[in-house]
Amino acid sequence: MITGFGFAAASCNDHPLAETFFAARQHPSPRLTSVGAPAQGVYVADKGFAGDRLHRHWQASYGAEVVSPPHQRSKVHWSKPWRRWLAGLRQIIETIYDKLLNTFRLARERPHALDGFQARLAAKVALHNFCIWLNLQLGREPLAFADLLDW
Numbered sequence: 001m002i003t004g005f006g007f008a009a010a011s012c013n014d015h016p017l018a019e020t021f022f023a024a025r026q027h028p029s030p031r032l033t034s035v036g037a038p039a040q041g042v043y044v045a046d047k048g049f050a051g052d053r054l055h056r057h058w059q060a061s062y063g064a065e066v067v068s069p070p071h072q073r074s075k076v077h078w079s080k081p082w083r084r085w086l087a088g089l090r091q092i093i094e095t096i097y098d099k100l101l102n103t104f105r106l107a108r109e110r111p112h113a114l115d116g117f118q119a120r121l122a123a124k125v126a127l128h129n130f131c132i133w134l135n136l137q138l139g140r141e142p143l144a145f146a147d148l149l150d151w
Helices: 012-025 052-062 080-103 112-136
Strands: none
Touching: 012 052, 080 112
């Protein structure tokens, strides 16, 4: 399930966006309601979010525990099972991202205003969560959307 989301221009640095996301979850703002409530577990991130100092800051400031693989130049090295574990979780995230962009055609949206894009993104997220709920009700795999959505 998608429990919160935000968006910005593709040229934006991801770290300040994550900072804003975690802050908005910890201290809710009426202007950023789409971010949702703080996670009950950890946030899974890619190598772009690696760094103990950054992770400690987010944990101390927002209660956000972030897990990401270390950089290749890092002194910390993960075992192969740990790298596979995180890669499996990242694959789920990438699958969801692909469903929003391609299955639900978010990549083809051409809204004329930012609030139009926000409304369409919220509708796609709601559709995604509904499909997961419906699959679970039918005893199916949560992300088995292919035959559920026959366009």
